[in-house]
Amino acid sequence: MIRLESVNVAFDGRVVLENVTVQLQEQRIGIIGLNGSGKSTFVRLLNGLQLPDKGTVYVDDLDSQQEGRKIRRRVGFVFQNPDNQIVYPTVREDMSFGLKNLRFPKEDIEQRIEKALIAYGIEHLADRLTHQLSGGEKQLVALVGVLIMQPEYIVLDEPTTLLDLKNKRLLMSIIRDLGQRVIMVTHDLDLLVDFDRVLCFHDGKLASDGQPASVINEYLQLCDQ
Amino acid sequence: MISLYHPAQSLIHSIAAGHKVLMLLILGTVLFQVDRLEILVVVAVVVVACYGVAKIPFRLAFKQLKPALFLLAIIFLAQIFILGLEAAIFVVLRFAVLILAASLVTLTTMMSHMIEAIEKGLSIFGHWLPVAKISLALSLTVRFIPVIGVMAEEVREAQRVRGMERNVFALAMPLIIRTLKMGTEVAEALDARGFDSDDETDAKSRTS
Numbered sequence: 001m002i003r004l005e006s007v008n009v010a011f012d013g014r015v016v017l018e019n020v021t022v023q024l025q026e027q028r029i030g031i032i033g034l035n036g037s038g039k040s041t042f043v044r045l046l047n048g049l050q051l052p053d054k055g056t057v058y059v060d061d062l063d064s065q066q067e068g069r070k071i072r073r074r075v076g077f078v079f080q081n082p083d084n085q086i087v088y089p090t091v092r093e094d095m096s097f098g099l100k101n102l103r104f105p106k107e108d109i110e111q112r113i114e115k116a117l118i119a120y121g122i123e124h125l126a127d128r129l130t131h132q133l134s135g136g137e138k139q140l141v142a143l144v145g146v147l148i149m150q151p152e153y154i155v156l157d158e159p160t161t162l163l164d165l166k167n168k169r170l171l172m173s174i175i176r177d178l179g180q181r182v183i184m185v186t187h188d189l190d191l192l193v194d195f196d197r198v199l200c201f202h203d204g205k206l207a208s209d210g211q212p213a214s215v216i217n218e219y220l221q222l223c224d225q
Numbered sequence: 226m227i228s229l230y231h232p233a234q235s236l237i238h239s240i241a242a243g244h245k246v247l248m249l250l251i252l253g254t255v256l257f258q259v260d261r262l263e264i265l266v267v268v269a270v271v272v273v274a275c276y277g278v279a280k281i282p283f284r285l286a287f288k289q290l291k292p293a294l295f296l297l298a299i300i301f302l303a304q305i306f307i308l309g310l311e312a313a314i315f316v317v318l319r320f321a322v323l324i325l326a327a328s329l330v331t332l333t334t335m336m337s338h339m340i341e342a343i344e345k346g347l348s349i350f351g352h353w354l355p356v357a358k359i360s361l362a363l364s365l366t367v368r369f370i371p372v373i374g375v376m377a378e379e380v381r382e383a384q385r386v387r388g389m390e391r392n393v394f395a396l397a398m399p400l401i402i403r404t405l406k407m408g409t410e411v412a413e414a415l416d417a418r419g420f421d422s423d424d425e426t427d428a429k430s431r432t433s
Contacts, residue, residue, distance in 0.1 A: 049413050069421065078415040084410040087361075090230065090370050093337035101419035127232035131371040149419065203353070 001025045002075075002153065002183075004044055009041050016041045016202045024183065028176075030192035030212065031185040032219050033201035039185050042201060043155045047075035047185060057090035060151070073102070076151035076180075080158040081173050082135075082142035091133070092117075092126045098149040118150045120174060134136075136167025143174065156184040160191065189216050229331040230290075237279040240334045243342035245330045252326055256319050265315065269322045272329065280332050289328035290321060297321060340364055361420065374405055403433070 002024040017038045025045075033039040044050035045057050048068035049125040057064040059071045079085045088094040095113045104112065117123040124194055125133065133141065139159060146154065157176070160168045172191055175182055184191075192198050200208040200216040200222070208218045232238075237245075252268075257264055276286045297317050304313035331339075344360045380399045389395060 008385045047417060049417060054418075069419075072417055073419055077414075079410065081410070083372055084407055084416040085418070087368060087415065088364050089336045093315055093335060093364075096337060097420075101421065127230075129230075129371075130368065131375070144419065209427075 001060065003058040004052075005056050005058075007052040007057060008049060009038075009045070010053055016204050017045075017052075019202075020206050022199065022206060022209065023180075026181070026196035028076075028182045028195040028197075029158045030191070030198040031183065031201070032187070032189065032194045032198060032216070033207075034223070037201040038204040039201045040157055042199075043157055043185050044201060046153070046155050047072050047077050048187065049077065055193065064074070070202075073149070074151055075153045075155055076146035076149060078139075078146055078154065078156040078159050080145050080161055082138035082162075083131075084146070085142045086138060089131070090126075090127055091122065091128055091130060094130055094141060094145055094195055095148055098145060102149060103136060112148060120144045120147070134167075135162045136164060136170070139163060139167065140174075143171065146177070151180060153181045153183065154178060156182065156186075158185050158187065160186060160188055187218070192216065230335055231279075231281055231332045233280040233333075235279045235333070237275055237329070240333075241342070242334045242338040245334055246339075246342055249326055249330050253323055256323060259319075262311065262315055262318075265318050265322065269318060269324075269325075270389070272325050275329055276325070277328065281332055283331075285332070285389055286325065286330060289332070290324055293320070293324050328424065336364065336367055339408055358423075361415075369411075372407075373404060376400060376407075 004020050004022050007017060007020045008015065020042065031039045031043060041050055045052060045060070045064065048059075048064040048071045051068075053059075059074055059164075062071050062074070064071055086094050087097050092113060095107050095116060098113060099109045111127075114123075117126050120140065120143075122137075122144060125137055125141065126205060129138075130138065130141065137143075139162065143156075159175075160171060163171060165202065168188070168191075175184070176194075184195075186192065191213045195211065195212050198212045199206060200215050200219045202222055207222065208215045247252045256265070256268065259268070273286075276283075298322060300320065301317045306315050340360050340363050343363065344356055346360060347354055347356045350356075377396065377400050380396055380403070382397060384392070
């Protein structure tokens with residue numbers, strides 16, 4: 001379970017998140033809000049990329065202030081722009097990056113890569129140069145690069161923003177089948193319909209929290225204001 | 226180096242990257258000791274044959290030599306005037322063989338294997354050098370050169386549609402800012418993917 005207690009974050013004196021207290025234990029949680037509402041900062045707190053100025057963030061009782069590295073290995077993070085997440089020149093090589101960091105033996109790394117490439121249907125991309133992939137393929141590679149590390153939680157920050165409809169559906173079908181707990185920031189409200197819970201941020205505060213239909217409805221009203 | 230790797234199942238692909246680099250070093254040294262044209266021709270034939278063994282198309286093999294053709298032509302002409310025709314053929318053939326052999330190594334070696342070999346080589350100096358960081362820096366350089374190229378093209382196009390044609394200074398500033406911003410995000414992504422920048426034993430365990 002991920003737990004935030006009275007969390008505040010400010011950048012250059014500007015409050016970005018204010019007094020956020022929440023527990024996250026559902027299988028799939030959506031995060032919505034207007035631009036600048038604090039939702040990206042919120043998810044960055046969940047794997048220790050961002051530390052709170054006040055309050056505490058616990059991931060399975062690990063404090064992000066003390067155990068950032070351990071937390072990052074439990075909480076996989078998929079960024080909006082896959083170009084900044086892919087490290088190696090070819091897909092197969094990039095898959096190996098996280099596994100090397102986890103210090104798997106070489107043979108084990110190769111086996112895991114083969115399995116993951118097949119499991120997520122990207123074996124045809126294995127030896128392709130990453131900078132020559134399409135946007136959808138890059139996002140898929142970025143996601144699989146995180147999944148291969150078998151984190152317990154997957155945080156996705158607007159993963160469908162750069163994707164066409166076909167790739168968006170493909171990505172979402174993979175996300176729906178994941179065994180891990182998923183926390184996803186998105187502006188595509190229709191993707192959250194079958195999620196277990198949705199949180200809506202507004203002006204750095206948790207404005208609403210609950211079932212997708214009711215939270216989305218409140219968010220739409222906020223947008224009309 | 227960036228986009229050279231040509232995937233295939235072949236004997237040459239299966240040779241360890243470190244061994245290939247070592248063989249290249251030996252070949253380079255030996256070639257400069259050879260003084261008979263017929264031996265050089267035999268070596269050239271062997272190197273070209275290796276392209277066949279590695280299942281690399283002729284077009285791709287020629288592409289490796291193409292950027293050097295102009296320089297080879299200048300060397301050829303200069304050598305004719307200085308030492309005569311036979312010496313000119315000899316010198317140019319030697320360079321061509323070296324370029325083809327070096328390209329064969331990069332065409333048949335994945336970047337990660339090449340970097341692992343470099344890591345292994347550097348691990349002797351592991352007490353003095355941050356081997357894992359050097360290795361990662363090499364990977365990132367190779368990975369992000371084309372990305373920055375695309376970024377430069379985007380900035381140039383954005384400027385062109387707003388009426389500015391060629392202006393290096395106008396291109397440099399937004400490109401530097403975007404590259405720095407990207408650098409911050411890449412650093413975060415490295416953290417998120419478990420790279421431990423303080424832990425040098427990481428590299429040692431990988432290369433052992």
